[in-house]
Amino acid sequence: LAPVHAGRFVVHGHHDRARIPPNKLGIEIEAALAFGTGHHGTTRGCLLLLDHVLKAHRPARVLDLGSGTGVLAIAAAKGLRRDVLASDIDARSVVVANENAGLNGVGNLVDSVCATGFSAPQIRQRAPFDLILANILANPLRQLAPAMARHLAPSAHLILSGLLPHQAASVVASYRAADIVLLRRIEIDDWSSLLMRRMG
Numbered sequence: 001l002a003p004v005h006a007g008r009f010v011v012h013g014h015h016d017r018a019r020i021p022p023n024k025l026g027i028e029i030e031a032a033l034a035f036g037t038g039h040h041g042t043t044r045g046c047l048l049l050l051d052h053v054l055k056a057h058r059p060a061r062v063l064d065l066g067s068g069t070g071v072l073a074i075a076a077a078k079g080l081r082r083d084v085l086a087s088d089i090d091a092r093s094v095v096v097a098n099e100n101a102g103l104n105g106v107g108n109l110v111d112s113v114c115a116t117g118f119s120a121p122q123i124r125q126r127a128p129f130d131l132i133l134a135n136i137l138a139n140p141l142r143q144l145a146p147a148m149a150r151h152l153a154p155s156a157h158l159i160l161s162g163l164l165p166h167q168a169a170s171v172v173a174s175y176r177a178a179d180i181v182l183l184r185r186i187e188i189d190d191w192s193s194l195l196m197r198r199m200g
Contacts, residue, residue: 006044007051009075025078028104029069042135042161045186045193046072049159050133052184052195054079059130059157063087063123065144066136070097070112072159076133077106085126086112118147128153134160135193138167142174149178152198157183161193168192 003012003019010024020026050072053059058080064073067086077084084106086097094114101110113120118127130153134141141160152158158180163171165187172182175196184195 004044006047008079009047009051011043011047011071025075026104027071027074027078029071029100041187041189041191042163042193043071045188045191046133046135046159046161047075048186048188049184049193049195050075050079053131053157053159057130057157058082061085061126061129061153062131063126063129063133063151065118065132065134066140067097067112068093068135070100070110072133072135073097073110073112074101074104074106076131077101077109078104082109084110085122086110087115087120087123088112089114089116117144118151123151127151128156130156132156132158134158135162137162138164138171141171145174145178145180148175149180149198152180154198154200156198158196158198159193160196161191163192163194165190165192168194172196 003010003016011027062076062084064086067073067088073084073086091114094112097112101107113122179199180196
C-alpha cells in the first residue's frame, strides 16, 4: 500500500520507512487484524482535522475513542509529544494499538485500554478532555453525544468520523443538542469527517 499523506502526517508501511520527508510525522502501520491502516477515507479525514487543530491549539488531555490500530492516538502523541489515552471495545485492537505505539516511538505516551464507550476508570480519571477523536459509526456517535459532552472540557475540540455523507446532518444535530457545534466538515472517498467544539 502506498503512503497516505494527510497534512503533516504520513501513514506508511515498513517498506516506506526511509522515504518519509524530514518535515513530516511518519506513522508506521502494517495491515493487521484491527481496523485502521490509515488508507480509509475516515482515517485520512480525522488526520487532516487533527493537523488543523494542532496548528492553533495544544490540547493537554486527549482521548482516541474506538482507536482500532491506534493511528489517531499515535498521530496525536507525535504531534503533541504528550500523553494520549486510547480505547477500543475489541481486546485484540488494544494489543495492536499498544504494539504500534511502541513501533512508532510513542509507547511511553500512548496508553491503550479495553472499554465500551466511556466506561473505563482510566477515562473517568483523565476527563475532562481537551480533544476527543472518535472514528466509529453514525449510530454509536449519535448515542454517545450526551456522554461526549460530559467528558469534554469547555471549548474542547471533538473530531468525529465513520459517517456517510447523508448521516452527517443527524449526527451534527445530536451534538448541537448537547451544546457541541460544527466547525468544519470534510468529505473523502464518500465519508464525512467532522470537527466540532463544545460551547461554554
